[in-house]
Amino acid sequence: xxxxxxxxxxxxxxxxxxxxxxxxxxxxxxxxxxxxxxxxxxxxxxxxxxxxxxxxxxxxxxxxxxxxxxxxxxxxxxxxxxxxxxxxxxxxxxxxxxxxxxxxxxxxxxxxxxxxxxxxxxxxxxxxxxxxxxxxxxxxxxxxxxxxxxxxxxxxxxxxxxxxxxxxxxxxxxxxxxxxxxxxxxxxxxxxxxxxxxxxxxxxxxxxxxxxxxxxxxxxxxxxxxxxxxxxxxxxxxxxxxxxxxxxxxxxxxxxxxxxxxxxxxxxxxx
Amino acid sequence: xxxxxxxxxxxxxxxxxxxxxxxxxxxxxxxxxxxxxxxxxxxxxxxxxxxxxxxxxxxxxxxxxxxxxxxxxxxxxxxxxxxxxxxxxxxxxxxxxxxxxxxxxxxxxxxxxxxxxxxxxxxxxxxxxxxxxxxxxxxxxxxxxxxxxxxxxxxxxxxxxxxxxxxxxxxxxxxxxxxxxxxxxxxxxxxxxxxxxxxxxxxxxxxxxxxxxxxxxxxxxxxxxxxxxxxxxxxxxxxxxxxxxxxxxxxxxxxxxxxxxxxxxxxxxxxxxxxxxxxxxxxxxxxxxxxxxxxxxxxxxxxxxxxxxxxxxxxxxxxxxxxxxxxxxxxxxxxxxxxxxxxxxxxxxxxxxxxxxxxxxxxxxxxxxxxxxxxxxxxxxxxxxxxxxxxxxxxxxxxxxxxxxxxxxx
Numbered sequence: 001x002x003x004x005x006x007x008x009x010x011x012x013x014x015x016x017x018x019x020x021x022x023x024x025x026x027x028x029x030x031x032x033x034x035x036x037x038x039x040x041x042x043x044x045x046x047x048x049x050x051x052x053x054x055x056x057x058x059x060x061x062x063x064x065x066x067x068x069x070x071x072x073x074x075x076x077x078x079x080x081x082x083x084x085x086x087x088x089x090x091x092x093x094x095x096x097x098x099x100x101x102x103x104x105x106x107x108x109x110x111x112x113x114x115x116x117x118x119x120x121x122x123x124x125x126x127x128x129x130x131x132x133x134x135x136x137x138x139x140x141x142x143x144x145x146x147x148x149x150x151x152x153x154x155x156x157x158x159x160x161x162x163x164x165x166x167x168x169x170x171x172x173x174x175x176x177x178x179x180x181x182x183x184x185x186x187x188x189x190x191x192x193x194x195x196x197x198x199x200x201x202x203x204x205x206x207x208x209x210x211x212x213x214x215x216x217x218x219x220x221x222x223x224x225x226x227x228x229x230x231x232x233x234x235x236x237x238x239x240x241x242x243x244x245x246x247x248x249x250x251x252x253x254x255x256x257x258x259x260x261x262x263x264x265x266x267x268x269x270x271x
Numbered sequence: 272x273x274x275x276x277x278x279x280x281x282x283x284x285x286x287x288x289x290x291x292x293x294x295x296x297x298x299x300x301x302x303x304x305x306x307x308x309x310x311x312x313x314x315x316x317x318x319x320x321x322x323x324x325x326x327x328x329x330x331x332x333x334x335x336x337x338x339x340x341x342x343x344x345x346x347x348x349x350x351x352x353x354x355x356x357x358x359x360x361x362x363x364x365x366x367x368x369x370x371x372x373x374x375x376x377x378x379x380x381x382x383x384x385x386x387x388x389x390x391x392x393x394x395x396x397x398x399x400x401x402x403x404x405x406x407x408x409x410x411x412x413x414x415x416x417x418x419x420x421x422x423x424x425x426x427x428x429x430x431x432x433x434x435x436x437x438x439x440x441x442x443x444x445x446x447x448x449x450x451x452x453x454x455x456x457x458x459x460x461x462x463x464x465x466x467x468x469x470x471x472x473x474x475x476x477x478x479x480x481x482x483x484x485x486x487x488x489x490x491x492x493x494x495x496x497x498x499x500x501x502x503x504x505x506x507x508x509x510x511x512x513x514x515x516x517x518x519x520x521x522x523x524x525x526x527x528x529x530x531x532x533x534x535x536x537x538x539x540x541x542x543x544x545x546x547x548x549x550x551x552x553x554x555x556x557x558x559x560x561x562x563x564x565x566x567x568x569x570x571x572x573x574x575x576x577x578x579x580x581x582x583x584x585x586x587x588x589x590x591x592x593x594x595x596x597x598x599x600x601x602x603x604x605x606x607x608x609x610x611x612x613x614x615x616x617x618x619x620x621x622x623x624x625x626x627x628x629x630x631x632x633x634x635x636x637x638x639x640x641x642x643x644x645x646x647x648x649x650x651x652x653x654x655x656x657x658x659x660x661x662x663x664x665x666x667x668x669x670x671x672x673x674x675x676x677x678x679x680x681x
Contacts, residue, residue, distance in 0.1 A: 055449065055581045056566060058458040059304045059465065065448055078578040103302055103565040108579030130302045130565065134292060138302075138565070155306040157468055162309055180306050181466035 002124040002149045003096035004172040007046045008207040008228055016262045017224035019044060020209050021255055022100065022233030024051035024067035025084050026076025028244045033084050034091075036240055039248040041095055043255025047173075047209075047229070048088070049127065052081055052101030059102075059129045061184035063234040066241060078105060082121045089122025098125040098151060098172070103138065111142035118148055125149035125172040133165045140169055149173075154200060156180050156192070163203055173207040173229060176200060178214075184234025187213035190222050197226045217261035224262040232258060285532040285608055288599060293482020296605055299598035301481040302565045306465045315483040317388050322490075327383060334379045335494060338412070339369045341376075343495075345502035345659070350629045357649040358512065358656035362632070363499050365523060365663045372635065372664030373495060373523040374405035378474055380491030382409040385472035392467065393417040395474045396460040398425055398453035398519075399589030400432025401635075401664060402476030407441035409474075417441040420460040422452040425589060432668060450583050453593050457567055477520025478597035481568030485598050492526025499659055500530050507657055513538040513648070516661035517641040518611065519555070519591035521600045523663035532608060541600060542644045544586035545613035555584035557596045558604050558611045566594070571601040587616035587672060588636035590664070618643035620676055623666065635664030636672065 011018035021040045025033055040048055053071035057064060085097055099106075099118060106114050106128055118126065126148055131138050133152065143150045149172030157180055158166055167174070176196060178188035193210055200208045210223050211231025220230045232255075239254055240247040288295045301311060321327040335341040344364045352360045365373040385393060393410045394417070397403030403419040410417035419436050423445040426433055436443050449455035464473045478485045478492070503511050514531060516524035518541040531537045546554035554560060557572040564573040566581060574582045574594035584594040603609035614622075622642035626634050634642060638661065645660050652658070666673070674681050 054579075056454065056458050058461040058567070059306075061462075062448075069449075072580065104573070104575065104581070105579035107565060108575070108577070129304055130568070132301065132303060132305055132308045134301050134308070138300075138570075153305040155304075157306050157309045159309055162312075166305065177306065179466075180468050182462045185466075 001147065002172060003094060004047065004124050004149055007096045008173060011046055012228065014263070015266050017227055017265070018046040018207070018209065018229040019255070019259050019262055020047040020049060020211070020229050020231040021045040021236055022049040022051060022231065023236055023240060024053055024064065024071050025081040026053055026071030026074055027067045027237070027240050028070060028247065029074040030076050030080040030084065032245050034087055035248040036251055037088050038091065039252035040255055041092055043252040044259025045255055047096045047098060049098045049100045049231070049233070050081070050085060052099055052105055054102040054105055057102065059182055061182040061234060063184045063237050063241065067237045082117055085118070085121040085123055096124040097122060098127060099123050100127040101129065103128055103130045107138055111139045115142035115146035115148055119146040123148060125151050127151045127153070127175060129153070133168060136169060144169070151175055153177050156196065167204050170204070170206060173209050174200060174204055175231065176208055176210045176227070177212045178210050179212045181212070183212060185213060187215070187219060193223055194226045217257045220258045221261035221265035224265040230262060286529060288602065289482060289486055293486070295599045295602035297563065298571050298601040299482055299485060299569050301568065302570065303481045303568045304465060306468065307481070310468050311481050311483070313388065314384070317384060318483050318487050321384060321387060327387070330383055331380055335376065339375050339379065340367065341494065342498045343367050345499055345506065347506070348630050351626065354629055355646060355649045357654065358652035358658045359654070360645060360649060361503065361511070361657065361659045362662045363495060363527060363659055365495060365661060366632070366635065366638070366665035370405045370408050371667065372401050372405070373492060373526060374402045374476060375408065376494055376526070377476070377488050377491045377522060378405040378409040380487065381472070381474045382413055382415070385415070385474070386413065388472065390470060390472035391415060392471045393474055394420065394460050394463050394471055395476060396420045396453065396456040397476065398456065398592055399668060400425070400429045400436065401590060401668065403441070403443070404432055404435050404439070406474050406476070407436040407439035410441060411439045418463065419443050420446055420456040420463065422446050422450070422456045424451040425453065425456070429589065429668070453589070454581065461567070477522040478525050478599060479520045479567060479569060479571070479595060485569065488522050489525045489529055489599060492522050493529045495523065495526035495661065496528060496530035499527060503657065503659060510534055510537055511657040511659045512652070513540060513656070513658045515540045515542065515641045515645050515658060517542045517591065517637045517663060518596060518600060519544070519593050519637065520595070521597040523661050525597060525599055527659070527661045528609060539609045540644060540648070541609050541611045542640045543611055543613050544588055544591035544640055545615045546585040546587070548615055549613055552582070553585035554613070555586040555591050555593060556613050557594060558601070559613050561594070563601070569598045571595050571598045587619060587676060588640065590635065590637040591640065612644050614640040614643035620673065622646055623673060632662070633666035634662055635666045636669045638663045639666070
């Protein structure tokens with residue numbers, strides 16, 4: 001049973017957006033990721049996205065590309081990623097954990113193997129960047145059988161005609177990629193995000209989380225006024241890059257600043 | 272000489288792939304980020320319209336004839352045939368095309384599609400620089416700005432082509448990520464595309480990438496096989512017994528093979544780059560040494576480790592130095608219609624030199640791989656048999672690499 005609906009419901013009951021944070025598994029090292037994950041939770045993250053490193057992360061910007069290379073360079077295997085997930089689940093029984101990555105490492109041993117392994121490691125959801133709804137067969141049925149949420153992505157190029165296909169079989173939450181581009185670079189205009197979120201929320205009952213290019217507490221707060229969740233990735237990954245084995249403290253403080261911004265964002269609006 | 276529309280054919284025709292979802296059996300497909308999905312659906316719609324548009328076909332034919340210099344000759348290599356002592360060897364002379372290889376056929380087709388779609392900026396990836404030069408060429412021809420992504424390692428070792436692209440007005444962006452070769456150039460081109468979808472057309476250089484690219488690149492390259500078929504019928508009054516072509520991504524090979532797929536009596540051989548040998552890790556033979564997986568928009572045979580991480584390819588020929596293969600080739604291997612054989616760096620080098628001396632033709636190292644397999648097979652064939660080898664490109668670009676391999680300092 002996925003922990004995602006409860007996490008979004010809890011945030012909603014507190015009149016705030018859920019904070020969704022991303023780090024790459026195995027960064028700075030397979031052993032060092034646990035401390036970073038704990039820092040995310042300590043800082044107030046509601047949902048953890050754990051990136052599965054891949055040699056060819058073609059939807060990612062420079063920060064996450066480098067994190068992928070660091071993780072692979074330090075010997076992060078698929079088994080190590082599943083260990084990181086399993087250990088996280090043991091320490092944090094209630095925090096939803098989502099694996100995010102590219103198709104090939106996920107389907108290498110077959111989709112059924114991957115879905116079962118992820119379920120056994122306590123994973124709640126999967127985001128696969130390069131399996132659009134047209135190729136759902138490659139992974140979707142296996143995840144649904146295993147009871148794992150398949151989180152779909154919508155983008156500024158997803159038009160009205162296409163949206164129903166994207167939403168079909170989507171669960172957990174809907175991830176709105178707010179810019180047509182790669183991770184970590186530009187930020188979308190606030191007005192366009194508001195319009196897109198309104199449009200998506202009219203089409204689905206799933207929570208809508210917005211990501212790509214969100215860096216500052218102010219940006220997070222602004223998006224958190226309209227979206228059900230705010231996703232922050234590259235900015236955290238850059239802290240891990242800068243601080244390496246000592247990243248937990250800076251990561252906790254930074255995530256804390258995002259959580260504070262989200263906690264107050266809607267109240268400021270009302271005031 | 273027309274754009275090959277998918278033939279209606281009989282139920283068991285091998286020429287009706289892919290299916291409507293872009294799948295060749297279990298291969299192919301559209302494994303792309305959601306941002307790109309609407310764009311490739313648009314491209315497919317536009318391509319279907321172009322296939323039905325006589326004006327599009329006419330412009331394609333005109334440019335292939337008057338600008339590229341088609342048809343390319345089908346040349347009976349008499350001295351090579353004598354030397355090998357078996358079947359008659361014909362060379363399909365794609366190296367005589369403008370820009371020196373088959374790459375230009377596809378670039379002409381795709382830039383015409385880009386114009387139909389109202390796109391105003393062109394991007395492409397390149398390995399050795401041949402596709403980059405061909406793309407820069409057509410971009411210059413139509414006055415469109417063009418950015419070529421090329422791995423920093425390839426930029427360093429292919430300076431003449433880098434300079435050619437710049438002369439043609441293209442911006443060459445050196446890619447510093449990953450191993451800094453073709454695969455990384457393709458990643459970076461995809462990153463650029465996803466950030467510039469509104470005005471940019473991505474001219475993919477081979478029969479890979481998401482549907483409809485493998486199909487449309489094949490169709491544009493099928494001019495090779497359509498010509499060869501007519502030419503051999505004229506020269507010999509019958510179809511050949513065997514076709515041989517080199518396969519990296521596989522666009523020249525599929526271009527030659529596709530019009531013959533339903534002629535079951537024609538044996539078809541694709542040649543993969545075996546680098547330093549299939550018993551080493553330094554090769555680029557994704558069928559012989561890889562397993563199916565997903566990369567760059569399609570499912571196909573890939574060089575990868577047990578966790579699905581892509582491993583680096585190696586070949587003396589930069590044009591074959593890619594860890595995957597076009598999905599239609601993966602399917603043709605799967606169903607057994609095409610046989611894929613390896614040729615090593617050393618074998619290709621030997622064949623490269625032999626063709627220079629016997630026929631006065633300096634072949635591309637890619638093409639030399641096909642010649643190497645021809646030299647292996649042809650001596651065992653009867654003298655009344657006929658083999659066509661695709662001479663996909665000329666070797667001027669490779670003289671520095673060959674000199675280095677032979678220990679000659681230029």
